[in-house]
Amino acid sequence: MSLKVYNSLTRQKEEFKPQKGNEVTMYVCGPTVYDLSHIGHARSAVAFDVIYRYLKYRGYDVKYTRNYTDIDDKIINRANKDAVPWNEISERYITAFDEDMAALGVELPTFRPKATATIKEMLNVIQTLINKGFAYVLDGDVYYSVRKFKDYGKLSGKNIEELEAGARVEVDERKEDPLDFALWKASKPGEPWWESPWGKGRPGWHIECSAMSQKFLGETIDIHGGGKDLIFPHHENEIAQSEGATGRPFVRYWIHNGFVNIEKEKMSKSLGNILTIRDALGDYSAEVIRLFLLSSHYRSPIDYSEESLRDAETALDRFYKTVERIESNWPDIKNAPLDKNRGSLQLFIDAMDDDFNTAYTIGRIFDEVNNANRLMDDAIKSGVDRKLKEVLPVIMAIFREMGKILGVFNKTTEEYFQEKKMYLNIPPEEIDKIIATRTEARKNKDFKKADEIRKSLEEKGILLEDTAKGTIWRVKIK
RNA sequence: GGCGGCGUACCCAAGUGGCUAAGGGAGCAGUCUGCAAAACUGCGAUGCAGCGGUUCAAAUCCGCUCGCCGCCUCCA
Structure with missing residues (x-):
């Protein structure tokens, strides 16, 4: 090609x-x-x-x-x-x-x-x-x-x-x-x-x-x-x-x-709706903005709206949540090298070869996100992770390679989620303390109190997830 | 008026002749969960602005109609 x-x-x-x-x-x-x-x-x-x-x-x-x-x-x-x-x-x-x-x-x-x-x-x-x-x-x-x-x-x-x-x-x-x-x-x-x-x-x-x-x-x-x-x-x-x-x-x-x-x-001076890059970066991270920009073909007109940017942010969260899930459950997979013989990148290269079709490649990346989650669900359910260990390294390598080209999907999960947490005006230690209180309440089956705590945190923009390994929290998208 | 482009599901959007019309967001139902969340599974356009035509085959090519937009002045 x-x-x-x-x-x-x-x-x-x-x-x-x-x-x-x-x-x-x-x-x-x-x-x-x-x-x-x-x-x-x-x-x-x-x-x-x-x-x-x-x-x-x-x-x-x-x-x-x-x-x-x-x-x-x-x-x-x-x-x-x-x-x-x-x-x-x-x-x-x-x-x-x-x-x-x-x-x-x-x-x-x-x-x-x-x-x-x-x-x-x-x-x-x-x-x-x-x-x-x-x-x-x-x-x-x-x-x-x-x-x-x-x-x-x-x-x-x-x-x-x-x-x-x-x-x-x-x-x-x-x-x-x-x-x-x-x-x-x-x-x-x-x-x-x-x-x-x-x-x-x-x-x-x-x-x-x-x-x-x-x-x-x-x-x-x-x-x-x-x-x-x-x-x-x-x-x-x-x-x-x-x-x-x-x-x-x-x-x-x-x-x-x-x-x-x-x-x-x-966008024009007379309409007074000029959006500077600084203002945009005040509302959304660089990767969210890049993902939004690259989700359409470079020659098409695009519409910057709160809704589109929020959609992009939700999608990007989905990507990093999946990577985080892979890394925390199968840490040895993280840096596995890409086997060039697999040809797994060909789909992406063909799309980029076709007048830089970034929108298509992003679609395929999310196919792989689905694929990875399905494999992880299956492995957890069946207790057999042989197939997962074969496929996930390839998926991770695809993420890395495409991340380098698109300048999106390019951060470590720590960086990505840490960056989001910086926008909150509550110190993380305090959140951890509140969560500990809630965990205690749950242990005592005081679910009413636990739910109240969860609700009050959500109002502050914090979402809780009760996982097998304990309660984790994320920043809610506006 | 001249030149160029666009119209695909509730929203965004890929696909420009031939496998079930990608993907994201939102929604509904199920699995899981104390309940949620996350994740997964299923549902969702028999249809690609409309009408004709070409073709064995059209969202994709051609014609017309409707609607929207950009450039023609500094502008990414």
Whole structure:
């Protein structure tokens, strides 16, 4: 089986073959750092994180670049509003973004360049475009002449005539064509600037990605990713810039992730329903959020709602309860190695090979959860655990391997349940004391008192389970 | 208006030509339990928005209709 990837450029699934043997070059558009990142950024980051992890798992040597757009109108506006230097804003939110990514368990890309550290390369690309006749200078600005690029619109499926017809009121009458976009903007007083052959100025938004991907990954890259909304105009313009300048294909596989809605509404500043990654992490653990995000296909729109997140948390609890049950009853099984000959992972690999079908693999993981519980029930009932000892190590190995790829199901049970208990405002010792009182009552057959205690703990978010080995407690899901 | 997508059980969601339409959540019944919880077992779409068509065979392909959404402006 081979890896198949949906390519936004051709609008179909294609067999994935890197241009250079085993090496994969991948570029994903990172954040514009002018504010805290939201759950939509998290989705994109997690989707490409899994793609990155899976490509590595498949044995590819992946060079992955994700940039920071650290110079932009929005950053300048924010700096003016807060009355601080522009780079204080960008630095602040780069740090915040990095923290959020770490909290979500997103692996670090190979390269994480800042736009402002790549100005020299941008100037080179712009100069080349001018020399080749794709761009023109106007009072210190440089514009890309969209009509000069034959293939313009090939990614977004737009054609120039229609864009022209639908063009909004043009504010800049100096441009040769309303569709032309800025490669370089002359700086206004008080704005940050860099020296250039056309005077002091700063880069346009699109040029940085062309320059950075070429600098770190080469003229033609294997994968370029980002949110669906970036297809037009951002990625379309990147193609025009890069292919105009190099004369070579820019990207071989375009991958775009779908949007996150909040309670069925589009997330937007005007609706005031932006959900930051921090706020989400205040309500749910990183693994719950990842499980939620990966339970749908990366290209579909998803709806972030309290109900979906609670469902994900319940499911994740189910997973860890099962692992805990295995570990406490058959401790020697825990670290048994995966026998590669069993082919038990093939199902998962096939699914991931099919355009990274994480939802399917999660379904199969829960099949194995059921399977494991059934085996344990049978073994306890019959007193024979031969089959269990054969199968459970394989299941545990599957959990480990898939956990590494998905970044979910990846904690020890101690970590997982401990983390949940930290959200309670009652000290565990106190809970243990209350439980001891209840155990005493049960021993004396004072079930009325025992039930009262159980009920009062439940009201505080604590669930009791009376097992053969004694009473244990868990944190109730809101 | 142009381009793209979606509509699968009570909710979320996988499945894009052929074995009983995954999985999670919720629900009901049973096993277990002092009672619960957990776990297991069983029940739950004869059906995949609707209507036609192609095919030996369709949720899956084609056409039309209805409904929803995204992009076309900064946006993951």
